[in-house]
Amino acid sequence: MAVPLDQQYKIEKKGIIEERISVLHLSGIDQHYFVTYIPLPTNIEDDGAIEQWIERMTFICDDLTWLLQQNHTKFWCEVAFNRDFHSMLDSYLRYAPRPQRTISINNYSSILNNKELEENISRLMFMCILRLSTHKESSENFFTPEGFGHVIYDNYIFDIPRxxxxxxxxxxxxxxxxxxxxxxxxxxxxxxxxxxxxxxKSIKDVIAKRIRTFHTQSGPKKLNTTTETSSMGEIIDLLYYILDLSCTINRFFSVYPQGRIIFFHEDFHLTLIQLFETFLRVYERAQQFNEISDYIEIFEETKYETITLFNDLLASCCIDSLLNNDNKSENVESIINIFSLLITEKRFLAAYEDYFNLCEIIDLVHQTTGLLDDQQIEFYTDGVKQAIEVYGTPSCKRKLTSVKTSPSEGSASANTSVKQSTNTNVQMIQDLFPHLDEKYIQVS
Structure with missing residues (x-):
């Protein structure tokens, strides 16, 4: 009967002393040297640099092919104890081109066969990661679930950034x-x-520091110096940071939906609102100097990914729970906190309205729970209108014509429980205060 790898042992002699050690041990590696990954040189006219890059990519393909050909024990000894492998893995995960970068010019088009070389590395790396995440390769080669968990965690095979x-x-x-x-x-x-x-929590700390870059002790920094290289550099850097962050978390949620509630409980959605609102404010100033026009496509992609991420958290962690009658009062409280922040961060709210409709969500919450009163609904709806009027795109502003009259107006006039007076003087007062019954009105 096959024995799990984490329960296999061997006897190793050290002089006259025999020591019983795990088969999964440092002594099981070949000291194979893994070449680290580097991105394609920016200057594709530099033949020497391109040739060196091609040679390095070829070495990486060979290294990964060799690794995948090793038997179960040998493979795991290498990935667990060979530091060069970890350096290669980290370099690839950090520098490999992301799908969201497809907006940029395809530099591979001018280099013969090298797009195929990059794709081959990507395929081999994925096969390696697949093997790393599998605790049972066959009936003969496997870990116990508990042993697998310890091996990948204690040997830093995976961590959250990876x-x-x-x-x-x-x-x-x-x-x-x-x-x-x-x-x-x-x-x-x-x-x-x-x-x-x-x-x-660490991501939120980084975001807080980035937000502070554009604030002073008295409030938002006046970016009169946005024409300076350093200030523009900070804005562009923030743009790419938000793009990478939003894309990465969106992709993570797409394969691990359970992660959404963890992000939500850490109030990441509120931090995201503040981050993108800060960027939209400085982006707005930069547009006045016409120095950010080259990044419009990147901005639109960033905007889409960020708003989609926020809506995903809102819908999956609040709205869906309300529709399923799960923790109704708790979810309504969370939604009210979100609504209250949104109407103060009007640039973000206007961006949200480009893709979604907050008024529909407000109405849904009202119809589902009945926990929002008419005054709250009118307050939030007016906030949406103001955000669109001031910061909305032309297509977004067309939604204003379809924004419904606030429920407070309709419900007040239709409130049949209020007794209408036949006294003309009382009627004049009830026209101004339709929720008042005649018994509360005295006319001298």
Whole structure:
């Protein structure tokens, strides 16, 4: 009967002393040197640099092919204890081209056969990651679930940044398979859920620092110096940061939906509103100097990914729960907090209205729960109108004609429980205050 790899041992002699050690041990590696990955040189006219890049890519293909050909024990010894492998893996996950960068010019078109070379590395790397995330390759080669969880965690095979990068690279074209891989990793090692919470807190800390870059102690920084290279550089850097962040988390959610509620409980959606509102404010100033026109397509992609991410969290963690009658009062409280922040961050709200309709959500919450009164509904609806009027795009402003009259107006006039007076003087007052019954009105 086959024995799980994490329960296999061997005897190793050290002089006259015999030591019983795990088969999965540092002594099992070949000291194979793995070449680190570098992105395509920016200057594709530099023949020397391109030739070196091609040579390096070829070495990486050979290294990954060799690794995948190793038997189960040998493979896991290499990935667990060979530091060069970890350096190669980290370099690839960090620098490999992301799908969201397809807006940029395809530099591979002028280099013969090299797009195929990059794609081959991507395929081999994915096969390697697939093997790393599988605790049972066959009836002969496998780990116990508990042993697998310890091996991948204790040897830093995976951590949250690596999982994010893997999703960013592969979720679009390998969603189904990657979903099984990521799900198995979280299932076999519960510590990753805690690490995810810690990672979210770290991301929020980074976001807070970036937001402070564009604020002073008295409030938002006046960007009269946006024409300076340093200020424009900060704006562009923030744009790419938000794009990478939103794309990565969207891809992560697409393969691991359970991660949404963890992000939501850490109030990441509120942080996202503040981050993108800050960027929209400085982007608006930069447009006045006409120095950011080259980044319009990047901005539109960033806007779409960010708003989609926010709506995904709102819909999956609040709206769906309301429709299913799960924790109704708690979810309504969360939604009210979100609504209250949205109407103060009007640039973000206007951007949201380009793709979705907050008034419909407000109406849905009202119809489903009855916990929003007419005054609240009117307040939120007016906030949406103001955001669209001031910051909405032309297509978004066309929605204003379809925004319904606030429910407070309709419900007040249709409130049949209020007794209408036949006294003309009382009627004049009731016209101004239609919710008042005649018994509360005295006319001298």
């Amino acid at each position: 999982l994010f990068d893997i999703c960013s690279l592969y979720a679009i074209h390998n969603k189904v398979l990657l979903s099984k891989m990521i799900g198995n990793i979280f299932k076999q090692q519960q510590a990753y859920s805690k690490d995810l919470k810690d990672a979210i």
